[in-house]
Every structure is written in structure tokens, then in C-alpha cells.
Amino acid sequence: MDKIDIERAQMNQKFRSRLRELLDESGITQSTLAKAAGVSPAVISKYLSVPDKEPMFHIVAKIARHFDVSPEWLGGMNDERTPFQAGSITDIYYRLTNTGKNELYNFGKYLLAKEQELPEESSAYGFQALDAEPAAPLAQPASLGAEKVVVKIIPKVADFALTVSGDTMEPLVPNGALLFAKDQSSADNGDIVVAEVDGALTCKKYAKKGGKVELKSINPRYQAITDWKNLRIIGKVII
Structure with missing residues (x-):
């Protein structure tokens, strides 16, 4: 057996052991687990008894959801x-239709291709996007007052970077997330924008209906x- 085969065998062994552990605990x-996972009882039986029976990951994800454990732990990919x-990339992927899975997969390949074209390390001018009145005067992305931040990669179409402070855009944009933006003074309906509202910076979803504009939180x-x-x-x- 080569190294990859050995690692897969070890992961399968961990999966069998952890699946048995979860069944004993619960x-x-x-049969009940098989129904929750959308498989036959024979499949669960083979997972528990056949050493070389490798589980399909979408089934691992369903079982993990049922027992409230991470698929990565159950599948033997990590030991924590x-x-x-809910809402993780794994959860989202396996809840999509086959068409949705293909679209997400193709988008992932597109992002990887973009990153491979980018420099190893670059700098950009950035600032905090706040939901309250900023303590200091507003710093424009290209002004001397903007803070210079160093990041691993910068998309070529980005003009500046910003770090989001607050949870108003979660789960799409987590607190502390580093985003990149394109410098522009207009927006289309549904765009995520950086805006100055009465002197305060904010990151929001731009919504326009019947001539009325709203800045929405996620x-x-x-x-x-x-x-x-x-x-x-x-x-x-932009990202």
C-alpha cells in the first residue's frame, strides 16, 4: 500500500470507530440512522463491519448533521x-441540487485560477468599515490617512481593502473579515457596498425599489x- 492508501484506510477505520461510538452514545x-441519512440499513451495517467500505462523503455529512458533529471529525480527517x-461550506454543498453543486464547483475552480495568477504578497490601502460614528475622520482609500495593510493576495480588480467590524453582515461577512472592493460611486440593486452614511462608514447590501434606496444588513x-x-x-x- 502506498502512503495515500494507508491514509485512506486509517480514515475509514476512524469513521467506523466514531460511527459506532455515536450509535452507542445516542x-x-x-435502521433509524439509515432513515435519517437516506440510505438502507445494509449500508450502515457495511460501514460498521466492512474494513474497506469507504463511505461517500455526502452520506458522512448527513450522518454528522444527525449527530451534531463535524463531517471532518466523523470522516477521520481531523481528531477534534x-x-x-450549519451553513458551513460542506453543509451548503451537500444541500444543493446536482446543478448547484456543479455551479459551486466551477466557481471554486475559477477562484483558484484567479489566486494562482496573483502575487505572493502585496499591500493595499484599507480602513475599518464601522456601523457607528468613527472616532477618527474618514480616511479615503488612496489618501495619506489610510492605513496600509499587508495581505497575502489581492485580486487584480480590487482598489482597496477593508476589515469589517461588527456582525451586521453575518453570516455572509463575518466580524473581522478582510474584504476587497472596487472604487466606484454607484451601485446596482443587490450589490454589497462600502458607503459613507452621514460621516460614518458601513458595509451593507444596496437595495433600490421604486426610487427608494435602503442599506440592508444580512x-x-x-x-x-x-x-x-x-x-x-x-x-x-468584490470578495
């Missing part, structure tokens, strides 16, 4: 037992910004 039957993360706990004296679109988030 007390549910193999963590809860299942996080449903926050209401859209609808009233202001001065609104200026600074850029469009």
Missing part, C-alpha cells in the same frame, strides 16, 4: 470533535438603514 438503531456547523437582527442626510457610495465589495 442509543438509536442502525466539534459540533456540526443579519436579520438589524434593521435596514433608510434615513440619512448624506449618503455616498465609496466602493463595491
Whole structure:
């Protein structure tokens, strides 16, 4: 056996052991688990008893969701037992239709191709995107007051970088995420934009309906910004 075969055999062994552990902990039957995973009881039985029976990862993901553990731990890819993360890339992928899976796969290949064309390390001018009045005057991306940040890769179409502060755009944009944006003063409906609202910076979804503009949060706990004296679109988030 070569190194890859040995690693796969070790992962399969961990999967069998951890699946048996979860069944013992929960007390549910193999038939009940099979129904939850959308497979026959014979499949679960083979996973537990046949050493070279390699599980299909979409089934591992369904079993992991049922037991609230990460597919990576259950599948033997890591040894840290963590809860299942709804909305993770793995969860999203295996909940898509085959058409959706292909689209996500092709987009992933496109992003990888873009990254391979980028320099190893570059710098960009960036600033904090805040949801409250900033303590310091607004710094333009190309001004002397902007903070210079060093990042591993910068998309060629990006004009500036920004670090998001706050959870108003979660789960799409996590708190602390580094984003890249294109410098532009207009936006289309649905764009994620960097905007100055009455002197304060914010990162929001641009929505326009019937001539009325709203700056919407992705996080449903926050209401859209609808009233202001001065609104200026600074850029469009590209990644």
C-alpha cells in the first residue's frame, strides 16, 4: 500500500470507530440512522463491519448533521470533535441540487485560477468599515490617512481593502473579515457596498425599489438603514 492508501484506510477505520461510538452514545438503531441519512440499513451495517467500505462523503455529512458533529471529525480527517456547523461550506454543498453543486464547483475552480495568477504578497490601502460614528475622520482609500495593510493576495480588480467590524453582515461577512472592493460611486440593486452614511462608514447590501434606496444588513437582527442626510457610495465589495 502506498502512503495515500494507508491514509485512506486509517480514515475509514476512524469513521467506523466514531460511527459506532455515536450509535452507542445516542442509543438509536442502525435502521433509524439509515432513515435519517437516506440510505438502507445494509449500508450502515457495511460501514460498521466492512474494513474497506469507504463511505461517500455526502452520506458522512448527513450522518454528522444527525449527530451534531463535524463531517471532518466523523470522516477521520481531523481528531477534534466539534459540533456540526450549519451553513458551513460542506453543509451548503451537500444541500444543493446536482446543478448547484456543479455551479459551486466551477466557481471554486475559477477562484483558484484567479489566486494562482496573483502575487505572493502585496499591500493595499484599507480602513475599518464601522456601523457607528468613527472616532477618527474618514480616511479615503488612496489618501495619506489610510492605513496600509499587508495581505497575502489581492485580486487584480480590487482598489482597496477593508476589515469589517461588527456582525451586521453575518453570516455572509463575518466580524473581522478582510474584504476587497472596487472604487466606484454607484451601485446596482443587490450589490454589497462600502458607503459613507452621514460621516460614518458601513458595509451593507444596496437595495433600490421604486426610487427608494435602503442599506440592508444580512443579519436579520438589524434593521435596514433608510434615513440619512448624506449618503455616498465609496466602493463595491468584490470578495
